[in-house]
């Protein structure tokens with residue numbers, strides 16, 4: 001009892017916020033650490049991950065390794081550093097979850113439980129991101145609001161719904177300040193595409209602008225619309241959300257939207273702003289299938305109304321301009337061969353366009 005009172009007092013009277021970012025060496029953690037340090041001071045952030053720090057991390061003093069599956073270590077880091085807010089990022093993403101369900105259960109569910117129990121014990125605030133993957137075929141996919149049926153077909157989606165519900169429960173029933181944002185696909189000029197469903201939206205700029213290629217092979221259909229957001233918006237939106245006074249929040253879980261577009265719209269915008277190239281559609285049924293069960297448009301009325309959320313990059317044109325300006329350019333790029341399927345398709349198109357007489361004349365020469 002006495003220990004709990006002391007811990008509460010420590011958290012309440014801490015002079016300034018102390019953020020613990022777990023799983024921080026992935027796509028989003030370092031950007032959040034940078035933004036939080038800029039807002040609250042360099043020593044306000046402890047960035048950790050199961051992986052070892054890189055030279056970049058060491059230069060910034062982010063030396064700590066923390067495997068959050070080890071509850072004792074996780075709790076000790078929070079207690080010893082007088083952490084006031086945990087930003088819990090570790091998760092296996094969609095395809096990886098299906099490939100290793102026991103590990104996915106451990107990382108996505110068990111460590112979220114640990115984060116909630118530790119934050120509850122030390123009365124820290126807690127943030128865990130969710131995803132558009134938390135919706136499914138029963139959701140109104142044409143435009144998903146904050147509250148609707150959520151019936152994902154993936155373990156990733158189920159694990160995100162678990163965290164969403166528990167964050168609400170732990171806030172309402174145990175008097176905690178736990179918050180959750182559902183992100184769309186996050187794109188950045190520097191993040192390496194990792195084989196995910198939304199990766200084409202980064203890879204197209206890398207290939208055409210960064211690698212000076214004259215064609216891009218897209219694994220989604222021309223009209224496969226998906227909601228996306230630039231990483232800069234995701235980071236500032238999250239940090240703004242963490243600062244909002246709890247009294248303004250009508251929910252613990254919000255959609256965070258920015259842009260939605262299809263491959264053909266991105267291709268048209270890139271051609272307009274940068275120059276013409278060939279867009280080749282070589283549809284991968286697996287990723288196309290995933291895309292068809294995800295929201296096309298992400299409604300974020302709650303975030304806009306409750307805490308004034310507004311993305312900086314809110315159109316395909318603005319995103320394209322940013323990506324063209326910020327994609328690293330490779331001066332030694334080598335032109336790639338166009339895929340055979342495209343040549344086959346264009347030959348087929350040419351044949352279709354010919355009259356019967358022209359076709360017969362062509363075949364007679366073969």
Ligand SMILES: NC(=O)c1ccc[n+]([C@@H]2O[C@H](COP(=O)([O-])OP(=O)(O)OC[C@H]3O[C@@H](n4cnc5c(N)ncnc54)[C@H](O)[C@@H]3O)[C@@H](O)[C@H]2O)c1
Pocket residue numbers: 022023024025026027028029048049050051066067068069088089090091093107129130131132182183184185186187
């Ligand atoms: N990036 C996106 O497009 C996106 C979209 C929606 C939601 N999210 C959510 O945002 C969060 C962060 O996403 P991200 O893109 O940075 O993920 P990421 O996969 O790039 O990074 C996750 C990090 O967690 C670390 N990790 C894994 N197991 C760990 C463990 N046991 N202990 C400590 N660290 C461990 C990994 O080493 C990795 O650095 C995730 O919860 C993800 O579901 C991301």
